[in-house]
Amino acid sequence: MGYVHEALKKAQQNRNGGDEFAVISERIQAQVSRSPVQRLQTRKEILRDYYLIKERLHSLQMLQGVRFFTFTSAHRAEGVTTVVAHVGYIWANSLLTPGFSSLTGPEARILLVDANLNNPQLNAFFNLENEMGLAECLTQRLPAEKAIKQTSVKNLFVLTAGTLRGDLSHQLSGSAFANLLQELQLNFGAVLVDAPPVIAHPELIALSTHLKHFILVVRSEDTPSYAVKKSIETLSELGRKPLGIVLNARRYYIPEKIYRRL
Numbered sequence: 001m002g003y004v005h006e007a008l009k010k011a012q013q014n015r016n017g018g019d020e021f022a023v024i025s026e027r028i029q030a031q032v033s034r035s036p037v038q039r040l041q042t043r044k045e046i047l048r049d050y051y052l053i054k055e056r057l058h059s060l061q062m063l064q065g066v067r068f069f070t071f072t073s074a075h076r077a078e079g080v081t082t083v084v085a086h087v088g089y090i091w092a093n094s095l096l097t098p099g100f101s102s103l104t105g106p107e108a109r110i111l112l113v114d115a116n117l118n119n120p121q122l123n124a125f126f127n128l129e130n131e132m133g134l135a136e137c138l139t140q141r142l143p144a145e146k147a148i149k150q151t152s153v154k155n156l157f158v159l160t161a162g163t164l165r166g167d168l169s170h171q172l173s174g175s176a177f178a179n180l181l182q183e184l185q186l187n188f189g190a191v192l193v194d195a196p197p198v199i200a201h202p203e204l205i206a207l208s209t210h211l212k213h214f215i216l217v218v219r220s221e222d223t224p225s226y227a228v229k230k231s232i233e234t235l236s237e238l239g240r241k242p243l244g245i246v247l248n249a250r251r252y253y254i255p256e257k258i259y260r261r262l
Ligand SMILES: Nc1ncnc2c1ncn2[C@@H]1O[C@H](COP(=O)(O)OP(=O)(O)OP(=O)(O)O)[C@@H](O)[C@H]1O
Pocket: 028, 029, 030, 031, 032, 033, 034, 035, 036, 037, 038, 073, 075, 076, 077, 078, 079, 080, 081, 082, 083, 116, 119, 121, 197, 248, 249, 250
């Protein structure tokens, strides 16, 4: 885990400095066990971790006008969908608080895009049907507004993956996806993209053609350090050095209260 910790240390140091890893380095607690969570957690102390991530993304949105944040991981099952769903939920909810409730139009809408086309999960997370989605927008020119679904959470929308499977790399790197992103940019204040893993997934490389800002989700005590290193290198070679790392499912061996004072 040496490399992960080095990267996280650097992130901590640079947190306020605006350097490459300055944005996110939050710890998300393990939620009881590794058993399927697959639903939104509402315990305050868990949501607080996601809230801190949302705050960092929000400041990037405000200061640098970044609208699209793409979450990926080295391998499968590191928690990308879980993180995207919770950060989206928190962000949408924060728009209901007094400071933001006067926002209207695109700024008051958060969109989650399921770009993990061969293993879609966001639809299940929010209990949405997935017949028409991103894949159909890309291959059948279905207008995005017909495919985007409102969730039960106010201000939160999902473009599910759709039903077509296979390698859609060509479409993801092509003009159809670029046009779709332009349309989404006009209609949403922030777009969180649930992407496939970096290693051995050509769709991720295709996605990086038009998406610039990546966040790497790392499963604490699980993702091997060489895989994290390789993912960062691959993204860097594509000119997409990650904005930061989210350390997911961290276990605290001393009481968390004490840990936070260290
Ligand atoms: N912090 C956590 N605590 C406990 N369980 C978690 C946590 N994060 C994710 N999980 C569980 O781990 C499993 C994988 O998480 P998730 O589906 O979010 O990963 P993923 O990276 O999106 O996977 P895939 O690559 O297959 O899309 C799920 O069962 C999820 O509920």
